[in-house]
Amino acid sequence: xxxxxxxxxxxxxxxxxxxxxxxxxxxxxxxxxxxxxxxxxxxxxxxxxxxxxxxxxxxxxxxxxxxxxxxxxxxxxxxxxxxxxxxxxxxxxxxxxxxxxxxxxxxxxxxxxxxxxxxxxxxxxxxxxxxxxxxxxxxxxxxxxxxxxxxxxxxxxxxxxxxxxxxxxxxxxxxxxxxxxxxxxxxxxxxxxxxxxxxxxxxxxxxxxxxxxxxxxxxxxxxxxxxxxxxxxxxxxxxx
Numbered sequence: 001x002x003x004x005x006x007x008x009x010x011x012x013x014x015x016x017x018x019x020x021x022x023x024x025x026x027x028x029x030x031x032x033x034x035x036x037x038x039x040x041x042x043x044x045x046x047x048x049x050x051x052x053x054x055x056x057x058x059x060x061x062x063x064x065x066x067x068x069x070x071x072x073x074x075x076x077x078x079x080x081x082x083x084x085x086x087x088x089x090x091x092x093x094x095x096x097x098x099x100x101x102x103x104x105x106x107x108x109x110x111x112x113x114x115x116x117x118x119x120x121x122x123x124x125x126x127x128x129x130x131x132x133x134x135x136x137x138x139x140x141x142x143x144x145x146x147x148x149x150x151x152x153x154x155x156x157x158x159x160x161x162x163x164x165x166x167x168x169x170x171x172x173x174x175x176x177x178x179x180x181x182x183x184x185x186x187x188x189x190x191x192x193x194x195x196x197x198x199x200x201x202x203x204x205x206x207x208x209x210x211x212x213x214x215x216x217x218x219x220x221x222x223x224x225x226x227x228x229x230x231x232x233x234x235x236x237x238x239x240x
Contacts, residue, residue, distance in 0.1 A: 004113050005114050012095075012116040013154050015092050018045070019092075021227070023200070024225055024228040026232055033087050034061050034063070034090065037089055037092065045092055046064075112238065114180065114231065119169070150178050152182070153179070157186060158185045200221050
């Protein structure tokens with residue numbers, strides 16, 4: 001099974017979501033082997049993984065793979081090879097202003113595509129003008145892909161009504177894209193949890209003695225686990 005985090009612009013939280021989904025309790029219990037795959041040539045996750053190895057954090061059931069080639073066949077062959085040895089593949093795609101090779105491949109091969117998006121004019125325009133045409137073309141080629149594309153409201157104010165945010169996106173999205181039943185809140189902890197190669201699960205243990213930071217980290221872990229639960233439910237529905 002393949003889950004991809006996709007947006008044609010950077011800074012939407014794709015990498016943070018991808019790595020923490022891989023180490024979430026929900027996915028760790030559901031799958032025996034998880035591959036975290038980065039398509040971004042900049043190697044944000046690659047550098048994080050290197051720091052993780054240097055600091056001897058346990059990888060548990062997760063392996064890491066960096067496929068930054070711009071050759072379609074190389075990317076596809078890499079995914080096929082990784083898919084042979086893992087139950088779940090989690091793909092982090094780069095923000096791509098031109099070409100969008102990695103975006104197109106991720107959307108085409110995935111069982112579920114998660115699209116982190118702010119409720120802002122700029123991001124909604126980027127979604128409408130750059131990503132939706134790609135999704136529409138994929139569905140035209142393969143009708144079974146419909147039902148596999150979900151917007152995840154991102155950087156939501158923690159005090160905002162989750163239901164209202166979800167309803168907002170449901171009202172503006174086309175019929176072939178749905179809104180995830182959870183949101184990705186704006187929290188300062190997401191900006192510093194990953195130092196020294198940590199995932200949220202390790203970070204929360206490292207700040208147990210700092211009550212304020214621990215409470216913030218606990219909320220972030222809950223965010224991720226809820227998102228993971230929603231993704232798993234939709235993956236299971238896709239298999240039925």
